[in-house]
Amino acid sequence: xxxxxxxxxxxxxxxxxxxxxxxxxxVATGAIYAMAALxxxxxxxxxxxxxxxxxxxxxxxxxxxLIGMSFGxxxxxxxxxxxxxxxxxxxxxxxxxxxxxxxxxxxxxxxVATLGLSIGLKSFTKAAYSxxxxxxxxxxxxxxxxLFGLTISYSDVGALVFAGVMVLGLQTFLNKTIxxxxxxxxxxxxxSAEALGINVKRMIFYTFAINAILVAxxxxxxxxxxxxxxxxxxxxxxxxxxAAIIGGFNNSRGALLGGVLVGVLENLAGAYLSPAYKDxxxxxxxxxxxxxxxxxxxxxxxxxxx
Amino acid sequence: xxxxxxxxKTSARSLIEFDQVVAGYTxxxxxxxxxxxxxxxxxxxxxxxxxxxxxxxxxxxxxxxxPRSGEVRMAGKVINGRTPRQLLxxxxxxxxxxxxxxxxxxxxxxxxLGGLQLPRKVLKDRIEEVMVQFPRxxxxxxxxxASLSGGEQKQLEIGRALLVRPEVLLIDEPxxxxxxxxxxxxxxxxxxxxxxxxxxxxxEQNVRTALKYSDRALALEMGTLAxxxxxxxxxxxPNLNRLFLGGHAKK
Numbered sequence: 001x002x003x004x005x006x007x008x009x010x011x012x013x014x015x016x017x018x019x020x021x022x023x024x025x026x027v028a029t030g031a032i033y034a035m036a037a038l039x040x041x042x043x044x045x046x047x048x049x050x051x052x053x054x055x056x057x058x059x060x061x062x063x064x065x066l067i068g069m070s071f072g073x074x075x076x077x078x079x080x081x082x083x084x085x086x087x088x089x090x091x092x093x094x095x096x097x098x099x100x101x102x103x104x105x106x107x108x109x110x111x112v113a114t115l116g117l118s119i120g121l122k123s124f125t126k127a128a129y130s131x132x133x134x135x136x137x138x139x140x141x142x143x144x145x146x147l148f149g150l151t152i153s154y155s156d157v158g159a160l161v162f163a164g165v166m167v168l169g170l171q172t173f174l175n176k177t178i179x180x181x182x183x184x185x186x187x188x189x190x191x192s193a194e195a196l197g198i199n200v201k202r203m204i205f206y207t208f209a210i211n212a213i214l215v216a217x218x219x220x221x222x223x224x225x226x227x228x229x230x231x232x233x234x235x236x237x238x239x240x241x242x243a244a245i246i247g248g249f250n251n252s253r254g255a256l257l258g259g260v261l262v263g264v265l266e267n268l269a270g271a272y273l274s275p276a277y278k279d280x281x282x283x284x285x286x287x288x289x290x291x292x293x294x295x296x297x298x299x300x301x302x303x304x305x306x
Numbered sequence: 307x308x309x310x311x312x313x314x315k316t317s318a319r320s321l322i323e324f325d326q327v328v329a330g331y332t333x334x335x336x337x338x339x340x341x342x343x344x345x346x347x348x349x350x351x352x353x354x355x356x357x358x359x360x361x362x363x364x365x366x367x368x369x370x371x372x373p374r375s376g377e378v379r380m381a382g383k384v385i386n387g388r389t390p391r392q393l394l395x396x397x398x399x400x401x402x403x404x405x406x407x408x409x410x411x412x413x414x415x416x417x418x419l420g421g422l423q424l425p426r427k428v429l430k431d432r433i434e435e436v437m438v439q440f441p442r443x444x445x446x447x448x449x450x451x452a453s454l455s456g457g458e459q460k461q462l463e464i465g466r467a468l469l470v471r472p473e474v475l476l477i478d479e480p481x482x483x484x485x486x487x488x489x490x491x492x493x494x495x496x497x498x499x500x501x502x503x504x505x506x507x508x509x510e511q512n513v514r515t516a517l518k519y520s521d522r523a524l525a526l527e528m529g530t531l532a533x534x535x536x537x538x539x540x541x542x543x544p545n546l547n548r549l550f551l552g553g554h555a556k557k
Contacts, residue, residue, distance in 0.1 A: 181415050182422065185408045192406040194370065196420050196466070197391035 017149050022267045028156040029225075030263020031163035035218045036240030037247065037255035038167065039211035044249055045187035046207035049099050049110050053118035054215065055237020060121065061086050061219040062136065062228045063129055075139055083216045091212035095205060118233070125230040133227035139220060159221045166217055167256055170210065174252070183207060235279065239266075242282040246289045248299020257297055261285065319345040321505050322367065322474060327376035329366045330529075336362040338529040339376065344474065349496055349506040351516050351537060354526035360509040361403065363526070364476045367507070368400040369393050380474070395423060399472035401463050403479040403509075409452030413443055413462055416451050420466030429469070436465040457488035464495060474505045481512040493519040517541045 036054055043049045051057070061082040068078025098117065102109045140158030144151050174180035185193045186203040194200050218236070226232045243262045247254025262282045270278035295301050322344035330336040336359045344350045352360045365371045367378060369388045377384050380396065390400070407416055417436060421429040437444040440461045446454060451462060460480060467475060477496070481489040489512065496506050497519045510516035517523060517537045525533035533540075540546060 178418060178422070181408075181411060182419060184411060185419050188408045188410065189406060191402060192408070193419075194390055195368065195400045195402050195406070197389075197394040197423055198419065199391065 013149075018271070019268075021150050021152070022271050023264060024150070024152060024160075025156050026264035026267030027260055028160040028163075028263070029222075029267065030243075030260035031160050031167070031256075032218055032221045032259075033236070033239050033243050033263055034256045034259025035163055035166060035214045035221075036236055037243035037259045038170070038252055039214040040240060040244040041247075041249055041252050041255045042187075042207050042214075043211055044244075045252075046183065047095075047099060047204050048103065048107055050107065050114070051211075052111060052114040052237070052241075053121060053233075054240055055233025055235070056118050056121040056125075057086075057090050057211075057215040057233070058219045058222065058236050059125065059228075059230065059233040060090065061216040062223040062232065063125060065219065065223075066134055066136065066228050069137075075137055079139070079216070079220050082219070083213055086212040086216040087209045089212075090215060091209040092205065094212075095208040099208075118237070122230050122233070129230070131230060133229040133232075136223040136228045138224035155224060162217065162221060166214070170214075171252070179203075179206070239282045242286040245296055246282075246286055248296030250300060251296065251298045254296050254298035319347070321346045321381055322507065323377075323379040324363070324367075325377040325379065327366065327373045327378060329362060329371050329373045329376075331371075335374075336529050337366065337373075340526075340530055342524050342531050342534070344505055344507045345522070346473075346505050347500055347503050348521035349500045349508060349519060349537075351513075351520040351523045352507065352509045352526060353513050353516075353523055354532070358526040359529040360526055361478055362529075364400065364402075364478050364507065364509060368398060368476055391423070394470050394472075397471070397473035398476065399467035399470055399474070400476040401467045401478065401480065404482065405459070406463050407451040407454075407459055409450065411451055412448050413451055413454070414447050416462060417443075417466055417469065421469040424470070432469045432471070436468060439468070440465050456484050457491060460484060460488070460492055461495075464492070468499075472504065474507065475499060476507050478509045479511060480508065481510060481515065486515075489515060513546065514541070 036058060039057075040051065040054055043051050064082040064085050065075065065078040068081050069075060073081065098113055099110060102113050138155040138158075140154040142153070142155065144153045146152070172180075174184060182193070182198045183203045183206055185196070185198060186200050187207075190200055193203070222236060223232070226236065239262055240259070243258035244255050245258070246261060247256065247258030262285060265285060266278045266281040269281045289297060293299075320343040324337075324340050324342045326339045326341055327337050328335060328339055336357075340359070340363070342363075352363060354360055362371065366373055369385070369390045369392070373386050378386050380393075380398065385393065385396070388396070408419065411419075414433070417433050418429065421432055424432060437447070442458055443462055443465060446458060451459065454462060464475075464477070464480075467477075475496075480492050480496070484492065493515060496508065500506050500521070508516060508520070517540060520537035523533070523535055523537045523540045524531060535543070
C-alpha cells in the first residue's frame with residue numbers, strides 16, 4: 001500500500017516536472033514568436049503596413065548567417081553582418097521600394113504586395129540556395145542543466161533572456177527616449193506629428209529598421225529548432241501574425257502576451273493532446289479571441305475615418 | 307498704410323501674404339489664385355462654406371502643401387516649399403483640426419514633442435512658461451493625454467504650439483467637440499495671444515462666437531477671397547448667414 005502511494009507521489013512529481021519544463025520551453029518559444037509579432041504591430045502602427053512576408057523576413061537573415069559561416073565567419077560575426085544586411089534590405093529597401101510606393105493605394109495594395117514578396121522570396125531562396133533544410137547552430141549550445149529537478153536547455157534559457165532583453169530594451173527605447181516617443185507620436189497621429197516638426201519619414205524608417213533587427217534576432221534564436229529552409233517562414237510568420245492579433249494589433253505589449261500564449265499553449269497541446277494539434281493551437285486561440293474580443297486581448301478600438 | 311496687391315488690400319502690418327496662390331491635392335485645385343494677408347497682432351478669421359479652401363490655406367501656409375504657383379510670404383520673405391519644421395523655426399505654429407494629442411503619452415511628453423527643435427534647457431524653461439499660463443496642465447502633468455477633458459486637451463494643444471514662441475499661430479476649428487463655456491475660454495486665450503502681439507489665423511465654423519473675438523474676417527468661396535471685413539462689421543452683416551451656408555457674398 002505504502003509503495004503504491006509512493007509511486008503515485010513520484011508520478012505526481014514527474015507530471016509537475018514535465019509541466020514546468022513544457023511551460024518554460026513554451027515561454028522561450030513564445031518569446032521568440034513575440035519578437036516577430038512585435039515587428040508586425042510596429043509596422044502596422046507606424047506605417048499602416050501589414051507585412052505578410054514577415055516569416056520570410058525571418059528566413060532571409062538565417063540564410064545570410066549560413067552564408068557568412070560558409071565563408072568561415074563565426075556565428076556571432078555572421079549575425080552582425082545579417083543584422084546590417086537586414087536593416088539595409090528588409091528595412092530601407094523594403095520601405096522605399098515596396099511600402100512607400102504602395103501606401104497611397106491603401107492597405108490592401110500593401111497586403112497583396114507583401115504576399116507576392118513572400119512567394120518571391122521563398123522561390124528565390126529555393127532556386128538560388130537550396131530546397132533542403134540546413135542545420136543551424138545554436139548560439140547557446142546544445143547542453144542542458146538540472147535545476148530543482150527540471151532539465152533545462154541553455155538554448156531555452158538563452159532564447160528567453162535574449163528575447164526578454166530585446167523586448168525590454170525596445171520598450172525602454174520607445175517609452176524613455178525622446179526619439180522613441182516621437183516614433184509613438186508618428187504611430188498615433190502622423191499629421192499632428194508633422195505639424196510639430198517631427199521628422200516623420202525618419203521615424204517611420206526607424207520602425208522598419210527595428211523590425212529588421214527583430215527578424216534577424218528571431219532568425220538567430222529560432223533557426224536551430226526550425227532548421228534553415230526556404231519555407232521556414234511559413235510557420236513562424238503565421239504564428240507571429242496570430243500572436244499579434246491575439247494580443248491586439250495596435251498594442252506592442254499585446255504582441256508579447258500573444259506570442260507567449262501561443263508558445264505555451266502549443267507546447268502544452270502538443271504534449272497533453274497530440275503533437276498533431278500543436279500547430280493548430282494558434283489558429284484556435286486566434287478564433288476564440290476575435291470572437292470574444294475582436295480588438296485582441298490588450299488592443300483598443302480604433303477610429304476609422306469614412 | 308494700405309496697398310493694392312493684385313486687386314486685394316494688404317497693409318504695412320501684413321505679416322503673412324498669399325499672392326495669387328494656386329494649391330490643392332493631386333487632381334484637385336482648391337485655392338484659385340488666392341490673395342490675402344494676415345496682420346500682426348490680430349485674430350484673422352477665415353470663414354466660408356465647406357470645400358471653400360479654409361483648411362487648405364492653413365496647410366499651404368504651414369508647408370504641408372506646396373503651392374503650384376503664386377507666392378506665400380512671411381514678413382516679406384517667400385516661404386513657398388518650406389517644411390513645417392523650417393517654419394516652426396521661423397516662428398509659425400499650427401494646431402490642426404480635431405484631436406491632435408498623442409493619447410498614450412503623458413502631458414509632459416506631449417509638451418516635449420512640441421519643442422523638439424529647442425535645446426533641452428530652453429525646452430524645460432518653455433514648458434514651465436506654458437504651465438504658468440495653463441495651471442491645469444501642471445496638475446495633470448503626468449496624466450495620459452487621453453485622460454484629459456476636452457478643454458484640457460485643447461489647452462495642451464495650444465500650449466504645445468506656444469512652446470516655440472510663434473509669431474503666427476494657425477488654428478483649425480478650435481471649438482470642435484468643446485462645450486460652449488470651454489469655447490469661450492479658448493477664444494479668450496486666443497484674444498490674449500493677439501493682444502500680446504502674436505498673429506492668429508483661425509478657421510472656425512462657430513462663426514458668430516469667433517467673430518466676437520476676431521479683428522478681421524476673410525470669407526473664401528471656391529478658393530478665392532470673397533470678402534474682407536472687420537469682424538465687428540461682419541457680425542451685423544445680413545450676408546453672414548448666406549456666406550456661412552454657402553451662398554454668394556456681396557463684395
